[in-house]
Amino acid sequence: MKVVIAGASGPVGQSLLKVLKSEAQVLALTSKKMDPVIVDGVSWLSTNGFSISDMEVGLAGAEVVVFLTRARKSGQLTQARLEDLDVLLTETLAQAVRRTRIRRIVFYACGPFDGREEILKTSGREVVVFRGATEAAENLKNLVLQKNVTSIASDEVIYPGKRSVGTTMKVCSVQRLPNPNGHSAESLASDYFDWLPKSVPFTSVVKFESTVSILFCGIAALKLRRNQGRSSKINCWFDVLGGAFAKSPQNGYFEFRTLSDGSSMVVLSGFVPSLPWPIYRLSQALVHQWALVKFGVSLSKTKALPAS
DSSP: OEEEEETTTSHHHHHHHHHHTTTSEEEEEESSOOOOEEETTEEEEEOOTTOHHHHHHHHTTOSEEEEOOOOOOOSSEEESOHHHHHHHHHHHHHHHHHTSOOOEEEEEOSSSOOTHHHHHHTTSSEEEEEOOOSSHHHHHHHHHHTSOOOOOOOSOOOOGGGGOOOOOOOEEEEEEEOOTTOOOHHHHHHHHHHHHHHHSTTEEEEEETTEEEEEETTEEEEEEEEOGGGOOSSEEEEEEEEOTTBSSSSOOEEEEEEOTTSOEEEEEEEEOBSSOHHHHHHTHHHHHHHHHHHHHHHHHTSOOOOOO
16 A cells, blocks of 8 residues: 655654554655655655645555645745645645545544544545544554554654755745635636736736736836646646746746635745845735735625526
């Protein structure tokens, strides 16, 4: 059996690896930037937990996935509520599972009322939930292999976390927005780029085929290109190609995502601004956040489509 552990670098994940690695082919997913590596019989893969296509690659060929991932803020600029980041991580996993041969999700819930459970059920796969706090690794192994566990191995699991690359500060901005008309992600993206120059002073937008250029005071501030391979009905992904406000080309991504509860999210991730961080935090970052909040208000004022 091939088992994928999402969130394997945490304390519960590492304990689970100790008891599971001798009985299953285990792939540990980590957000750390590193090359694929096998350490002590465990394969490690660096994966963007917010990317559906990345998660599909990580889940390929597996039968069971153990979901231990929780959102956390880092030393980077994070413009998002942790609750929204958790929803985005869970939605990403659920959507990726639908496109793979995964047949069971083992979920380590936080307390008796963890809303992520309902999101995971939208995958259409069996969802097995563990809510305990003691002997978590042993119980999770039992749920994965569907058999009794008698002991926990005491040998160490070597986590290759020290191989992370670089200390460049990056932006993670996630804004949750209403979607009363049930528009697709592509439609939301189109509406946003049409709305932007009408509502944000000194801003204009130029569209050409799959590229979108955002101009500020006539200067090409950001250039985006839709990545068709990473886009689908529920998400519209734009690679940041550069611009005066980006430090370098191929600089993160800008994504519109529709969620299973009928709302939507806009994600800016992995972006490195050209402005010095203190200036960026007090200017471009605040304008970006303000614009999305204002766009959300405009969406909430639209009339919902009648039920079919």
